[in-house]
């Protein structure tokens with residue numbers, strides 16, 4: 001499991017500035033996916049520390065009015081699941097009553113907390129900090145999030161407080177065969193689908209009450225092939241308490257996505273594509289997983305509703321044209337059997353082996369058909385390519401002046417590779433390297 005860092009603090013202290021700094025490589029991805037709405041709350045730390053999830057809890061105000069109940073619940077869930085809490089305060093404004101109130105709340109949670117005094121740029125650090133010792137949370141980490149100052153030292157402290165990596169690599173061996181995660185908003189039909197996929201008689205029910213980090217791997221076989229279902233929130237329990245908004249956890253979903261080869265994202269077709277769907281799907285794409293969009297509850301829809309959902313998919317989710325879309329009924333089983341074939345196909349794509357000669361040949365064809373543009377009177381050259389990873393497939397393209405490649409050309413190449421390699425349902429990532 002990825003460790004989780006939660007950012008907490010009253011509004012305006014700089015949480016989203018720090019969040020953006022920690023997750024900044026997302027910008028490029030977002031620019032490259034027109035229509036992708038950036039999730040401003042959940043992300044991965046991409047540098048300076050081992051891979052982690054970071055959650056911006058969005059501000060615990062005195063008056064919680066502004067925060068709708070869903071996000072408020074998610075703040076609680078995020079705090080419960082956090083390994084380290086970064087409590088941010090504003091060094092320019094000094095200690096406020098809300099800071100004290102938040103400190104009280106956090107103290108009750110018995111989590112590792114780091115007090116972070118932000119906006120120390122242009123201030124005398126020692127004086128800026130002195131105000132906050134009365135919170136009795138120890139030595140503050142002094143940073144200027146907008147410049148990244150002090151952030152490496154902060155991450156070093158975070159690292160010390162995280163559970164040792166060895167304690168987290170509990171379960172790698174348990175994921176056998178094709179890893180499948182079923183993800184979606186509450187009540188879209190995840191548990192119903194999971195029980196169908198597993199087949200009633202094969203479900204082994206483990207009840208491990210009280211543990212937030214319970215074992216989430218459910219290995220099973222089908223037609224002689226090995227799969228592992230990655231559970232999010234007790235979906236497999238037959239007598240589960242209905243998954244309410246309270247129980248739903250974006251972080252658990254992200255953890256499952258991380259461990260999966262193929263994600264089945266369920267949309268409740270009777271409700272259509274919601275903004276929250278677009279957010280969660282954005283996170284699936286960020287993780288680079290092969291994706292099936294299951295349009296569930298198809299059974300109850302009339303013709304007009306079906307057309308509406310299809311249109312919504314085209315408009316709202318245009319950034320995911322690569323994903324496979326399947327109408328299903330988890331309740332009645334229609335379309336579910338076929339899901340296994342699709343999962344297998346997507347797994348093959350996500351785990352594809354691509355040889356250097358093949359990748360280089362495709363690169364040559366693509367550049368012959370459509371040359372990269374000139375920059376400073378010199379043509380950008382793309383010379384050869386090799387594989388840089390799987391799940392998702394990564395192609396590393398070597399050339400000259402690749403930093404100047406426009407996004408439109410990168411997109412062209414990406415699509416060219418996807419077509420030539422006949423990839424289904426998986427994103428493919430291109431990285432460009434020039435000699436320094």
Ligand code: GDP
Nearest residue numbers: 011012013014015016017118119121144145146
């Ligand atoms: P949030 O409400 O806690 O997410 O706060 P934001 O990240 O939106 O920041 C609130 C304001 O503080 C913005 O105008 C930021 O530009 C500013 N800010 C954030 N970090 C710093 C910093 O390190 N130094 C200075 N001077 N301003 C900062």
Ligand code: GDP
Nearest residue numbers: 186187188189190191192243297300329330331
């Ligand atoms: P979860 O919260 O995503 O795990 O959703 P559940 O599996 O608990 O399902 C929520 C509700 O939707 C239950 O009442 C299910 O019976 C119902 N449901 C699930 N799948 C379907 C379906 O394909 N068609 C219809 N009509 N109802 C469904």
